[in-house]
Amino acid sequence: MQAVRILTAVALALTLTLAVLMWVVSLMMGVHLDLRPGLRDEWPTLLAITTTFSVLAMCSAVAFFSLRRGWSGWWIAQVVMWVAIVFASVLIRGLLLG
Numbered sequence: 060m061q062a063v064r065i066l067t068a069v070a071l072a073l074t075l076t077l078a079v080l081m082w083v084v085s086l087m088m089g090v091h092l093d094l095r096p097g098l099r100d101e102w103p104t105l106l107a108i109t110t111t112f113s114v115l116a117m118c119s120a121v122a123f124f125s126l127r128r129g130w131s132g133w134w135i136a137q138v139v140m141w142v143a144i145v146f147a148s149v150l151i152r153g154l155l156l157g
Contacts (some may be wrong), residue, residue: 081109
């Protein structure tokens with residue numbers, strides 16, 4: 060059980076850090092959208108990736124706190140978190156390559 064807590068804490072730290080980072084990048088890019096015409100084309104992709112990391116951070120937070128509080132449905136939160144991470148990986152790959 061300790062290993063699951065550590066993995067969940069790492070997932071939470073990583074997704075939360077990336078979500079905050081992407082929101083800062085979105086804010087900076089939003090301020091400078093008019094400076095370069097090519098930025099407008101990348102704006103929807105950036106917002107989709109930012110939203111994806113934000114949802115992942117929320118899923119990871121629920122999974123982490125369900126373990127920490129000892130909720131009976133902690134395994135459901137874990138399954139949702141890991142499925143969301145796999146789905147987000149495929150989604151972000153598709154956004155960046157397609």
